Amino acid sequence: xxxxxxxxxxxxxxxxxRDEANGEGLMKEHMAFGEKHGAxxxxxxxxxxxASATSVxxxxxxxxxxxxxxxxxTKEALGGYYLIEAANLDEALAIAKDVPAPNGGVEVRPIMPx
Amino acid sequence: MAEAHxxxxxxxxxxxMSVTHDIDVAEECVQEAYARALTDWTANGIxxxxxxxxxxxxxxxxxxQRRRRATHERLLPMLAPDDEGSSEGARGVDIVDDRLRxxxxxxxxxxxxxxxxxLTLRFVCGLTTSEVARAFLIKESAxxxxxxxxxxxxxxxxxxxxxxxxxxxxxxxxxxxxxVHLVFTTGHTAPSGADLxxxxxxxxxxxxxxxxxxxxxQDPGVAGLLALILLTDSRRTTRTSSDGGLVLxxxxxxxxxxxxxxDEGIGLVRESLRHRPxxxxxxxxxxxxxHAEAPSFSETDWKEIVSMYELLxxxxxxxxxxxxxxxxxxxxxxxxxxxxxxxxLSGDPFLAHYTYYECARADFLFRIGRTNEALASYEFALxxxxxxxxxxxxxxxxxxxxxxxxxx
Numbered sequence: 308x309x310x311x312x313x314x315x316x317x318x319x320x321x322x323x324x325r326d327e328a329n330g331e332g333l334m335k336e337h338m339a340f341g342e343k344h345g346a347x348x349x350x351x352x353x354x355x356x357x358a359s360a361t362s363v364x365x366x367x368x369x370x371x372x373x374x375x376x377x378x379x380x381t382k383e384a385l386g387g388y389y390l391i392e393a394a395n396l397d398e399a400l401a402i403a404k405d406v407p408a409p410n411g412g413v414e415v416r417p418i419m420p421x
Numbered sequence: 422m423a424e425a426h427x428x429x430x431x432x433x434x435x436x437x438m439s440v441t442h443d444i445d446v447a448e449e450c451v452q453e454a455y456a457r458a459l460t461d462w463t464a465n466g467i468x469x470x471x472x473x474x475x476x477x478x479x480x481x482x483x484x485x486q487r488r489r490r491a492t493h494e495r496l497l498p499m500l501a502p503d504d505e506g507s508s509e510g511a512r513g514v515d516i517v518d519d520r521l522r523x524x525x526x527x528x529x530x531x532x533x534x535x536x537x538x539x540l541t542l543r544f545v546c547g548l549t550t551s552e553v554a555r556a557f558l559i560k561e562s563a564x565x566x567x568x569x570x571x572x573x574x575x576x577x578x579x580x581x582x583x584x585x586x587x588x589x590x591x592x593x594x595x596x597x598x599x600x601v602h603l604v605f606t607t608g609h610t611a612p613s614g615a616d617l618x619x620x621x622x623x624x625x626x627x628x629x630x631x632x633x634x635x636x637x638x639q640d641p642g643v644a645g646l647l648a649l650i651l652l653t654d655s656r657r658t659t660r661t662s663s664d665g666g667l668v669l670x671x672x673x674x675x676x677x678x679x680x681x682x683x684d685e686g687i688g689l690v691r692e693s694l695r696h697r698p699x700x701x702x703x704x705x706x707x708x709x710x711x712h713a714e715a716p717s718f719s720e721t722d723w724k725e726i727v728s729m730y731e732l733l734x735x736x737x738x739x740x741x742x743x744x745x746x747x748x749x750x751x752x753x754x755x756x757x758x759x760x761x762x763x764x765x766l767s768g769d770p771f772l773a774h775y776t777y778y779e780c781a782r783a784d785f786l787f788r789i790g791r792t793n794e795a796l797a798s799y800e801f802a803l804x805x806x807x808x809x810x811x812x813x814x815x816x817x818x819x820x821x822x823x824x825x826x827x828x829x
Contacts, residue, residue: 394581396529396531396581397580397581399579401586415578416578417577417579
């Protein structure tokens with residue numbers, strides 16, 4: 308078995324998020340996802356939007372700069388993740404396809420065994 | 422001889438993969454088996470079934486290696502990668518399944534398309550790294566790096582070595598068909614270089630399609646693709662003149678078309694069209710079949726071809742299909758109608774840089790007497806084409822049009 312991190316990316320500026328009912332609906336979808344794939348889930352969380360992010364950047368000469376905002380500014384930002392266990396990439400992708408991610412998608416990354 | 426070696430190597434590799442589940446390790450075991458063959462066969466004579474001998478040795482090496490690794494991992498439990506301990510190493514050799522599994526690994530959608538093609542040529546067809554590099558017209562070192570990266574991704578992300586589950590299978594077969602089709606089209610009209618046709622690639626594609634047909638005999642997409650390749654390739658020898666020049670469909674010597682390939686292709690078209698809705702490749706093959714059955718260019722059933730391109734546009738809309746339909750309309754209803762349809766496509770960003778689009782426009786313009794515009798179109802096409810045979814053809818057309826203008 309291998310572990311994979313499923314990173315959920317979504318467009319934060321999409322009007323979808325302004326409607327509270329959408330947020331509640333999405334929560335239910337995540338609950339349903341959790342029930343369906345409970346056996347494979349090892350963890351997961353939703354993140355606050357990138358407006359709440361603080362970046363810490365290491366510069367030349369060991370200087371550390373703390374700045375407001377996401378580390379990389381992109382249209383679609385990381386909004387949450389799941390940690391899963393699967394036999395192979397096909398199994399991981401089958402689970403990834405079920406992750407609710409309106410106006411976005413997910414990235415699947417194998418985790419280095421420690 | 423080289424050909425026999427290539428296919429045998431690929432068989433041995435696929436069979437060894439079922440033990441190792443790792444291309445790198447399988448490659449090493451196969452290489453070692455060949456090295457042992459060299460000394461063993463010199464001493465004891467060449468065995469009756471060389472492939473079976475090599476497979477047995479390579480698989481035994483792989484099983485030994487796995488045992489060693491398992492022992493190692495027991496001693497170092499904290500460092501052990503969490504690998505599924507499969508036991509099919511002891512099972513009988515199932516060549517058919519081995520090769521099919523390997524194709525699905527090589528053509529996994531998690532790899533980019535060029536990588537899928539490279540892996541397939543290298544490990545399923547058994548081409549050497551330098552031969553695969555030549556297919557892409559890149560340096561051997563660049564191809565070696567690409568293959569290494571790909572093998573690393575397969576290993577790290579655990580791209581499985583198996584036939585996908587039924588739910589995924591249709592999509593995954595489509596991905597494999599796309600790879601084989603791309604190998605064929607790249608060979609059929611080489612995007613650049615000195616030759617119009619790259620026989621090495623068209624031959625590989627035909628081989629792959631035949632293999633898929635053997636492994637997935639019920640699949641209508643596979644039947645369609647094999648038909649398309651057979652029917653298109655049946656014209657191979659007539660597409661270039663003795664001096665290497667391009668010969669258009671209208672000028673090809675139809676008596677030289679490969680009838681055996683055409684008959685086999687038409688049989689497969691019928692079979693694949695029985696499936697509803699027909700697959701993309703079945704429709705494309707059906708169009709090729711209309712050409713193959715026409716006694717001459719002027720007697721081609723262009724209306725039938727137009728209607729099939731329309732069907733194709735519904736299921737597989739693409740600028741090239743739209744272009745082909747416009748050209749077919751030009752022959753079914755006349756150059757004016759064809760030109761009007763081509764002009765409707767003028768805004769398409771892909772076709773704006775597509776040699777065939779400019780050539781088709783030039784031809785229709787010439788036919789309705791707009792000679793200067795035709796010349797301009799050919800000259801633009803010349804700027805777009807990087808295939809030398811194609812360029813020579815366009816230059817010839819330009820010269821003959823200019824000569825005609827001067828004669829008036």
